[in-house]
Amino acid sequence: MELKYKDMIRALNAIEDERKIPEEVVLDALKEAMAKAYKKDAELSDINVEAEINEKNQTIDIYQLYNVVEDVEDDELEISLPDAREIKADTYLGDVIRRKVEINGMSRAAASLARNVMRQKIREAEKVAVYDAYIDQLYDMVIGIVESVKDKFALINLGKTTALMPKSAQIPQEHLTEGQKIRVVITEVNKDTKGSQVLVSRADPMLVKRLFEKEVPEVAQGIVEIKSIAREPGERTKMAVVSYNPEVDPIGACIGQRGARVQEIIEELHGEKIDIFPWSEDVTVLVKNALAPAEVEAVLPGEDERSLLVVVAEDQLSLAIGKKGKNARLAVKLTGRKIDIKTKAELTEMGVDYEKLVQEAEQRKAELAKEHEKREAERMEREAREAEAKRLAKVEELAKASKEAAEAAAREEDAIPEEMQEVMSEKIRNDMANETAAPQEESKPEEAAAAEEVKAAEAPAEEPAEAPAPAEEEKAEEPVKEAIVKQEEPKAKKHKADLEEMASKNDYVSVFEKLASTSKPKQQTPSRRKRKNKDDDGIKVRNDVLLEQLGKQNAAEPAKPVYTEEELAEIEAQQQAEEDSQYDIDYDEYEDYYKDEEGK
Numbered sequence: 001m002e003l004k005y006k007d008m009i010r011a012l013n014a015i016e017d018e019r020k021i022p023e024e025v026v027l028d029a030l031k032e033a034m035a036k037a038y039k040k041d042a043e044l045s046d047i048n049v050e051a052e053i054n055e056k057n058q059t060i061d062i063y064q065l066y067n068v069v070e071d072v073e074d075d076e077l078e079i080s081l082p083d084a085r086e087i088k089a090d091t092y093l094g095d096v097i098r099r100k101v102e103i104n105g106m107s108r109a110a111a112s113l114a115r116n117v118m119r120q121k122i123r124e125a126e127k128v129a130v131y132d133a134y135i136d137q138l139y140d141m142v143i144g145i146v147e148s149v150k151d152k153f154a155l156i157n158l159g160k161t162t163a164l165m166p167k168s169a170q171i172p173q174e175h176l177t178e179g180q181k182i183r184v185v186i187t188e189v190n191k192d193t194k195g196s197q198v199l200v201s202r203a204d205p206m207l208v209k210r211l212f213e214k215e216v217p218e219v220a221q222g223i224v225e226i227k228s229i230a231r232e233p234g235e236r237t238k239m240a241v242v243s244y245n246p247e248v249d250p251i252g253a254c255i256g257q258r259g260a261r262v263q264e265i266i267e268e269l270h271g272e273k274i275d276i277f278p279w280s281e282d283v284t285v286l287v288k289n290a291l292a293p294a295e296v297e298a299v300l301p302g303e304d305e306r307s308l309l310v311v312v313a314e315d316q317l318s319l320a321i322g323k324k325g326k327n328a329r330l331a332v333k334l335t336g337r338k339i340d341i342k343t344k345a346e347l348t349e350m351g352v353d354y355e356k357l358v359q360e361a362e363q364r365k366a367e368l369a370k371e372h373e374k375r376e377a378e379r380m381e382r383e384a385r386e387a388e389a390k391r392l393a394k395v396e397e398l399a400k401a402s403k404e405a406a407e408a409a410a411r412e413e414d415a416i417p418e419e420m421q422e423v424m425s426e427k428i429r430n431d432m433a434n435e436t437a438a439p440q441e442e443s444k445p446e447e448a449a450a451a452e453e454v455k456a457a458e459a460p461a462e463e464p465a466e467a468p469a470p471a472e473e474e475k476a477e478e479p480v481k482e483a484i485v486k487q488e489e490p491k492a493k494k495h496k497a498d499l500e501e502m503a504s505k506n507d508y509v510s511v512f513e514k515l516a517s518t519s520k521p522k523q524q525t526p527s528r529r530k531r532k533n534k535d536d537d538g539i540k541v542r543n544d545v546l547l548e549q550l551g552k553q554n555a556a557e558p559a560k561p562v563y564t565e566e567e568l569a570e571i572e573a574q575q576q577a578e579e580d581s582q583y584d585i586d587y588d589e590y591e592d593y594y595k596d597e598e599g600k
Helices: 005-019 023-042 081-087 108-137 205-215 217-221 250-255 257-268 283-290 314-321 323-335 344-349 354-415 418-457 471-504 511-516 526-552 565-582 587-599
Strands: 048-054 059-069 078-080 096-101 141-149 153-157 162-166 181-189 198-201 224-232 236-243 273-278 296-301 307-312 338-343
Touching: 005 023, 023 048, 023 059, 023 108, 059 081, 078 081, 081 096, 108 181, 141 205, 162 181, 181 205, 205 217, 205 224, 205 236, 205 257, 217 224, 217 250, 224 250, 224 323, 236 250, 236 283, 236 323, 250 257, 250 273, 257 273, 273 283, 283 296, 283 307, 283 323, 296 354, 307 314, 314 323, 314 338, 323 338, 338 344, 344 354
Parallel strands: 059 078, 162 198, 236 273, 307 338
Antiparallel strands: 048 059, 059 096, 141 153, 141 181, 153 162, 181 198, 224 236, 296 307
């Protein structure tokens, strides 16, 4: 069917722009409307018809669908195989084939049906678009323009749609005018109703919360949180706040400097009073704060878990209840508990023992505190067990991964030819032997040279050296000998340097200097020289033994001393005393000599 394609597309584009509906949705609605109009015009409601937009030819084509069968029973729904192959050659039994139909006109009924179908489909698409646009803004504050005000509702234009604000959602005594801009909160969004899809309100407590988020940066940033809020629209609002920053006062932040912040909100709500007090997890403290400015003497458990009995003084009863029960209602909304306000006199008239109730309340509070501590302990224990289970699972996972890696390495090693394995093994053994021998070769010449220098500098030994200890004793004394060598080597090198320095000097030496010089061992007494040679020989023997043992050890293996710090200090002090005693001179022997010199 040929239609004025350009006019149709122009009309569809206007619908898209006006209703904010995607092009695909409008085209699908048009195709469905044309198919139903054709069935209406042909007076065949059970046939299968499809409409297709041919952009190349700029036409809207109608196709009728047939099932390919062997024996045709209904020629409006079925077609034989030979006739189907005349339309399409590669057709088989059971296929569905399309045949283009031509009509020159459309009846009034068919056109009306097409218009209604288009309208319905566009309306449904519009609902979906509005729902998708506003569902994410549920309980958000938006700015709308008042379109019309009726006795039971007002229509607010939000831009993409017109929202409905019932009379109950308006602030009492607030006069709305057409064209007025107001702040509202979206309370409901749906796509199943025939009327307006979006409902807004100015009486909902959420509006007050959104206004504080707008005016108070600490609330918007989450530093101060509004934990609970209750509202009597146009009269009073009670709000419990808490601060997560100890340096920020939640009440002061909401009020602002000289009340500037809260005053902006009060003006927006046309003089509605706002009470702000600190939040508390303890319901007793929360109820006392919620009933302010009335002073509460006690908050006791009521008949059930959701009810509370509040005891106040006689002069505080009317203040706690409030005008027309407003203060008590707000406290009930804010705490979510049923509150019964009584005085002591009323409790006495009812035959209730006030003191007993107070004791029971304190006992119950203590029991609840113990239960809370027990639950907290169980929770911490459970978390500890879960953490330990996770740790063990991770350890098992790492062990499994390590085992798999080892198995993979073993498989790779097995894949290496035997000749290559022998070559690699031989290379590894040679490298280990070189690493072991290198430190020994380096250490032996240095230690041997030091021992030879010490031996050349000292006098020849007069007594035979002590024999080395057996192999078992040497093995047990290896750590001790290593410590002794480390302590004596610097002293031997220092003594050698002193000898070389004295030998290099050719200046004149007096008789006293010859006798008193520590570099002249021959001036010592026979007993001291004998003891010194014996000690030196013992040191050289020990050095030789230690050098031999060090040559046998692996250079990479560190020394393991067995002496404590106190024992090593004692050994060092003893050796220092022995060394100092070698150079002691008995000057009394030469007293006569000096006298003779002076006499001359």
